[in-house]
Amino acid sequence: MRCRRCRAPDIVIELRRHNAAFCKDCFLHHCREQVRKAIDEFDMFTPDQRILVAVSGGKDSLGLWDILLDLGYHADGLYLGLGIGDYSDESAQMAKAFADRRQANLVTVDLPTDYGFDVPSAAKITKRVPCSACGLSKRHLFNQAARQGGYDVVATGHNLDDEAAVLLGNVLRWDADYLGRQQPVLPASEDGFVKKVKPLVRLGERELAAYCVLTGIDYIVEECPNAVGNKHLGYKEALNAVEEQSPGTKNAFYFGFLARAVGLFATDTAAAKDELAPCPSCGSPTTGEVCAFCKLLTRVTVER
Amino acid sequence: MKVRLRNPRRDIDIQGPKRVRILLEELGINRESVLVIRGDSLVVGDDMLADDDEVEVRPVISGGAT
Numbered sequence: 348m349r350c351r352r353c354r355a356p357d358i359v360i361e362l363r364r365h366n367a368a369f370c371k372d373c374f375l376h377h378c379r380e381q382v383r384k385a386i387d388e389f390d391m392f393t394p395d396q397r398i399l400v401a402v403s404g405g406k407d408s409l410g411l412w413d414i415l416l417d418l419g420y421h422a423d424g425l426y427l428g429l430g431i432g433d434y435s436d437e438s439a440q441m442a443k444a445f446a447d448r449r450q451a452n453l454v455t456v457d458l459p460t461d462y463g464f465d466v467p468s469a470a471k472i473t474k475r476v477p478c479s480a481c482g483l484s485k486r487h488l489f490n491q492a493a494r495q496g497g498y499d500v501v502a503t504g505h506n507l508d509d510e511a512a513v514l515l516g517n518v519l520r521w522d523a524d525y526l527g528r529q530q531p532v533l534p535a536s537e538d539g540f541v542k543k544v545k546p547l548v549r550l551g552e553r554e555l556a557a558y559c560v561l562t563g564i565d566y567i568v569e570e571c572p573n574a575v576g577n578k579h580l581g582y583k584e585a586l587n588a589v590e591e592q593s594p595g596t597k598n599a600f601y602f603g604f605l606a607r608a609v610g611l612f613a614t615d616t617a618a619a620k621d622e623l624a625p626c627p628s629c630g631s632p633t634t635g636e637v638c639a640f641c642k643l644l645t646r647v648t649v650e651r
Numbered sequence: 652m653k654v655r656l657r658n659p660r661r662d663i664d665i666q667g668p669k670r671v672r673i674l675l676e677e678l679g680i681n682r683e684s685v686l687v688i689r690g691d692s693l694v695v696g697d698d699m700l701a702d703d704d705e706v707e708v709r710p711v712i713s714g715g716a717t
Contacts (some may be wrong), residue, residue: 553684560691569658
């Protein structure tokens with residue numbers, strides 16, 4: 348087997364969904380090209396805009412940040428410390444080491460230091476799964492940091508496997524509201540939401556892991572202890588079982604949805620969107636009296 | 652050969668030489684869900700692993716258990 352692009356014999360990866368294999372240099376080129384195509388195809392951002400990359404210390408977000416810097420974009424990183432024991436300590440080190448190596452700007456927000464609570468204690472007090480407080484805090488604080496820092500767009504490391512797994516979950520429940528919003532770009536809104544983009548949707552997570560190994564990016568391999576055994580992982584495993592039998596299925600599932608189905612759910616999403624007003628406590632857009640993050644903050648502070 | 656696995660992290664000894672594809676089949680691992688790393692590079696399904704090789708089978712699924 349030879350590299351699809353340069354015909355060299357020393358290949359480092361086979362991508363069955365593309366029916367292709369690549370040598371190291373051509374594979375890295377392939378990754379950058381897929382990101383460039385996604386940015387162009389979905390009008391994600393322009394070279395003069397400022398991008399805030401949500402960085403977890405994992406392969407996807409660090410790979411994304413690296414590729415955006417290589418493509419010449421103005422990309423800073425935002426690391427959010429969640430207070431999840433050794434996992435958070437190690438992931439923070441990975442994010443910082445990457446920023447130092449690339450001489451890139453890393454903004455850090457730490458839940459325990461800056462807000463006085465961590466994800467495990469929030470989960471206990473609210474009696475909900477840790478991923479609930481974690482997701483809520485991330486959405487709020489990424490948006491707030493982008494607004495305060497004057498960034499044009501927040502970029503996240505969601506890849507093709509993530510999007511296909513979320514799509515499968517949404518379809519299994521026929522969650523019309525979420526289906527209508529499952530787009531690689533969520534536009535900025537006048538009420539205070541910064542534009543959000545997913546430039547990795549054309550790359551699988553195996554490609555991102557390979558990209559990091561081949562470029563020497565050290566990332567946290569062990570995943571968050573709270574994620575193990577969750578539904579999202581089960582959907583990914585189910586899709587991988589199909590993909591092994593029929594390469595390209597994930598790609599066809601997700602991009603077929605974007606091309607032919609997402610528009611059918613847009614009315615459900617529009618109907619579900621209530622009027623937003625600024626949260627009196629932090630100024631973030633909310634449909635409630637105070638935003639969900641400030642509500643959580645009050646609860647964990649009072650009940651601690 | 653020495654094979655490092657993750658989740659949980661452990662090392663096992665496997666008799667070589669052996670092709671990567673066969674190693675993964677014997678371990679019952681879906682090749683879509685892992686990378687096989689030797690040194691600072693990757694090996695693919697038809698590559699032959701020697702008896703004195705040290706490789707890592709690294710899961711790529713976030714939160715994955717292999």
